[in-house]
Amino acid sequence: MKFLAQVLVTVVICFLVQTFFPWWTLAVVCVVVGYGFRQGGFSSFMAGFLGLALLWVGMAMVIDHQTNSILTEKINRLLPVNAFLLTGLIGALVGGFASLTGALAAAKPKRRW
């Protein structure tokens, strides 16, 4: 539940922030959200990874649909990998590591006794 909530919050806030600010601000958002949710490192990473993959691929698909894939086809010839795949992967990796960073920074040291 908490995991899905983090994905959702990441998507919504990133969407709002990215509408106005450069792409790398997604990392700032993910660190903050990851910190706030205080999940385990792996969960947080996956939440950021999934959240950004969803947001970027979703956004790209909307544009692609609205413009009849006019540019997607050309970019697919330009890039060695599929444009959606690359878009999703890059957003996801940065989102994932940023969320992980937030979670780790928030984690309480484990008691060993």
Place this chain on the structure above:
Amino acid sequence: MKVFKTGLATAITLLLVWALNQSWDVGQSIPPLGKFVDPFHGFWQNAEAAPAREENLSIPGLQQPVTIVYDSAMIPHIFAQNESDLFLAQGFVTARHRFWQMEFQTHAGAGRISEIVGEKALNYDRSQRRLGMVYAAQQALASMMSNPVTAAMIQSYTKGVNAYVAGLSYEDYPIEYKLLDYAPEPWTDLKSALLLKNMAQTLNMGEKDIEMTNALKLFGRETVDLLYPDNERVGEPIVDNAGQWKFQPVTIDSLPLAVPDEFVTIPPTKKVPADVGSNNWAVSGKKTITGSPILCNDPHLNLSLPSIWYMIHLNAPGLNTMGASLPGAPAVISGFNDSIAWGVTNAQRDLVDWYKIQFRDSLKNEYLYDGAWRKATHVAEVFAIKGKPSFADTIVFTHHGPVVYDERFQPDRELKHYAFRWVAHDPSNELMTFYQLNRARNHTDYMAALDYYTSPAQNFVFASVNGDIAMRIQGKYPVRRPGEGKFLLDGTRSASEWQAFIPNEQNVMHKNPARDFVSSANQYPVDDTYPYYINGSSWEAYRNRRINQLLSESEEITPTDMKELQADNYNLKAAESLPAWLTALDSAQLTPTEQKAFATLREWDFYNHTESEGASYYEAWWDALYPMIWDEMRNEKIALEYPSTYNTLKLIRTQPTLSFFDIAATPEKETARDVLRKSFSEGVGAIEKWKNEKGKNAAWADYKNSFIGHLLQGLPAFSYHVRHGGNHDIVNAHSRTHGPSWRMVVSLEKKGVRAWGIYPGGQSGNPGSPYYNHLLDTWVRDEYLTLAFTGADKLKTQALATTTLTPATK
């Protein structure tokens, strides 16, 4: 442990962001991937759907509201209430569609491509600056600014472009900026001037002074005259006015030939292929079905994307003109208004010379001139290079022009200094010509407009609703002494300089000639009684004769006939040469494959249609024959030039035992017949190889494989291969890379001017727009758009979009 993990995760995140926020050069340039694929700002944002139907924009610098109606072909029709607003709006709409192209072309003109693509463009950039491109643009700008009309025009245009640039943020950047990771910079007046000089460079750089000088030393005068005659005497000149040149020509003392004693080992400047050319003609109302003149124009250039031309309709009080404009310059360049039409082809005249300079010492502060030392100017140039420290160069200017070659920019060790004299370096104001042509009402206005025109020299065709047709070969031409300008010149003496220029009224021209049409296709300009010596880079020999033949034969001409003539695929060169070539194969031992090729050629109708196989075999034969004959011209040490196509074919016919037909590398002594046989086998071999590789028949369109490449070295994703007929030397002059870059047919009827136009590509320069290539298929089918030359109200009923520009309130 926690600190370590957090630190590691932070480091990875930062590293990722850093790495994905910049471009990388790993043999191939990789854009900053994070920025590039970000769907909120990156390339995805360049994908366009249909434009907004209604739009209201507030523009600084505008005086009154301007309405822009985009018709169904995305052609903007601009309705302004004063001229300043008109040119501002032209700058604004052109920039919206074509800004990247505008800036890239002016960067290319100014030698600034290394800033964008890195060190690989440095030699190109240096060569541009050493040819004095920026200097030429500065001279032109000074002239434009000294005339209040053109000064206002160009400043308004710049304001309009910058209104677009000022509104840009990263997501709005044209996609090429995102790919190459650089940013648009504000437009300047100088850039418009640079753009016009780019065109001059394209059209003037067919010169071959170095090659001719070497040929003279190697072969002697007689052979040079045989191989490279000044006038090949083929067909009719553009203007045949024999015995009617009734003016007192300017005369100057003759000039003894002073060719350098040694071979010229420097490499010549990059050549513009002979495929650059154009057709234009106008037929009088006596020959048309409507009784009104029809004017046609199609300039042949290196076809590229974004398209070379941008169609536009300009309206302001006293002005209503439509046609093709050059992105980056105000006004319409080839077009019409409600009274007249005009178009251009290149005049081919030699307007470039090289002067050998003798410096006093290695400091190059002074050079010898008429027995005294004259001061040279040193200009420091800095080249910014992407990813590298910048490069500094010094260019020495003499009064002739810049010294292009010296020890800083010359691969071989022999020090030779040649200064470059180019008419485009002289102050001139071509913009005024187009300003006046755009609003001209009649022949007198056309003549007055052309008086401003200097360079690059053009054949200006004209027709009017009044019924006049005319041709004028306008430019600034030095008065040449016989032979002058063909070879390198002595820069130490004033006697070898350009002494005077042909007065405008003595230029080659005619109006309403008896044959009831005027035409030009880059052929020799004038009959023998014209009292000035004429030298040119190359003269066209085939298109002009085909056009003139069809125009002479035709009566009751319709606009459709004229469109068909522009798309005419008849290969006159083949019709004149192939029958004799086939005869030369008599009694030769042919392989079965060669026999089939022979049969295909014998049955060929001489039309380069898309499906014609004969055209492919003929071309392959010629492609083998031409270099085989002129093997003597491929010299590793010095540059030489192949004689022209026409002269080559003539020599095969008239002097088959000429020593040049001998292939130097073989012990036998070959004649024209032998090289024809050898090259036939080679040509057939080339076609067979092609057929095996492609697994299909050698249909002409497939074999020719025409390509319209994006300006970034033909980036495949943004470029197109097209199946189209025609070739160089054919009226439909579409070779593999060059072709009709703009086709226009205008019927100048009293009840209203009708016009048709088309070009390969589209109005938008954005590969993510449906209008990037929306005209390409129509062009390939040799069809036209009917140009909507009407008022705003009628246009609005079927408009794609309407934009209203309103003055920005401070």
